[in-house]
Amino acid sequence: MRKINAVDTILWSSGWISNVIIIAIIFFLFYNWMPLFRMVSPIEFFFGTKWYPTVVPPLYGTLPLLVATIEISLFSLILTFPISLVVTIFMTFVAPKKIRYLLKVFLEFFSSIPSVVLGLIGLSILSSYLQNVFNLDTGLNIFNASLMLTFLTIPMAASMMEDFIVSFPIEQVEGAQALGATNMEILWKVMIPGLKGPFASIAMLSMGRIFGETMIVLMVAGNAAIFPLSVFDPAKPLSATIAAEMGETAVGTSHFYALFGIGAIIFFITLVINIIGEWVRIRYEREMRRS
Template sequence: MLQVPQAQAITGDNAPPVAVAPLTKRKVTSTVQEARIKRLFVASGFFSVIIMGLIVLFLFKEGLGLFSTVSVKDFLFGDFWYPTYDPPDFGILPLIAGSVAVTVISSAIAVPLGVGAALYLGEVAGHRTREILKPAVELLASLPSVVLGFVGMVVIAPLMQQWWDIPTGLNVLNASIMLAIMAIPTITSIAEDALHAVPKDLVEASLALGATRLETLTRVVVPGAMSGIGTGTILGMSRAMGETMVVLMVAGGAAQIPGSIFDSVRPLPATIAAEMGETPFGSEHYHALFAIGIVLFLLTLGFNLVAAYISRRFQQRGAATL
């Protein structure tokens, strides 16, 4: 019977040399390039944070000077904005009310239309239709705000006066419609991309289990894309909150608390844009405008934080549903 000799352990000096593949010049170059690109991205991120921090620091430095002579309560809850009177009034409650009014109404118009357009483009429209409509929507997003403001002044305002027999067409509703037109392309584009990101396997599995197209859309596709839809909604509403030119041209410019959608208002961004150029440097009026900028910054920041929280909750709920 043949015996197979046992393999001897090879240790020490008896071990054959292990061949180590040399690191090629190409691999070294690729590694160095990746390290440089990584450092570039990190530097870009830090640069953005630093610039943002400097802007916020300058904003607070110039705006907080007002509160040495005006109390925070009188500033936030005062009913009158007459910065050039003697003595002046620096109450911005009418300005805050105007910003909130146009933002809420424009969002009520833009969010359903934007999400509905995204659902149509992503789930209903054919390939050829989508190729035509989506570039048109994205082109609408690049339309200058001054053009929309001009349309609101020349076209929409006279039509409102004629249809509803109101004193002026430059009012809350006009500004809200123009802001909604600006926000719809942003909401539609981002929401449509989010709908396309939902895995097709989930859609096919839902249809294979007997769900209708509508049930699949409402119970699978929309919950799976809710985070992206929420992000698009946030960006669209944030643009409406901070937009300057449209509200300056079509909101009417009256610093008053609106009683109806046909009243003229002056939102916070329009006030800064209209008055900063004629304000003496270092005056109370100058510091008041920067204080308005602080309020607008805090409102936008708070709005984004709340919306991001809601978006995360929808994302978790959608993940649990799927």
């Protein structure tokens, strides 16, 4: 029989403890969610278009919250991706070496700004600016939240993109150079096509980051549970709903169970995003491995 030493035991048990904790979290979410369906039908919960938890009888339609979350996340991702790419290209191909180093430090620094600070900027500066420039009823809306989430995500996305571009196989870069390709041609015709997989997984990871972010959306999305139509509408995303309402909800009420349901929805969507990201990455690595 194999001898089991202390290190084995520690590794083995920490691995299993983390599995058990995840399963416990899932169980806990479901345990506090399922009683809701004794009072509200699943169809109403998932597809209802009105979230009025404090009227009598309360309405627990999560669709407007989900739509708000998706709108904010997609809009933010659409902003994040190209901006990060431009930052990365500037850092790796355009900027002189000294500035590149400064920029990298700046990016690291930027990524350490707490989201509550970004929320504060959105709340106090950007909102009044938006309100005046676009002549809106409120500057706290999807646009504001997306912009602030974009600032939150760019450092992470850009720094990952930079890692991939810097570590791009030098043989392929030289192969293209030897054919007379310029740096920009190498970037667009060799590197970016070759990095489709990693870039897709960066998009997924950014999406996961944006999706679960609470503080910013709580502060600047407008906190109005209406069905958002334009990006200048205020909205109430899933995560902000839990944060805003959990404090004033009595344990064991339908509202309490409904908020756990929202937690479960966030959990599953994030899980799916991460699984897709992993899958894309693994598929890319398999493709890149030479037979």
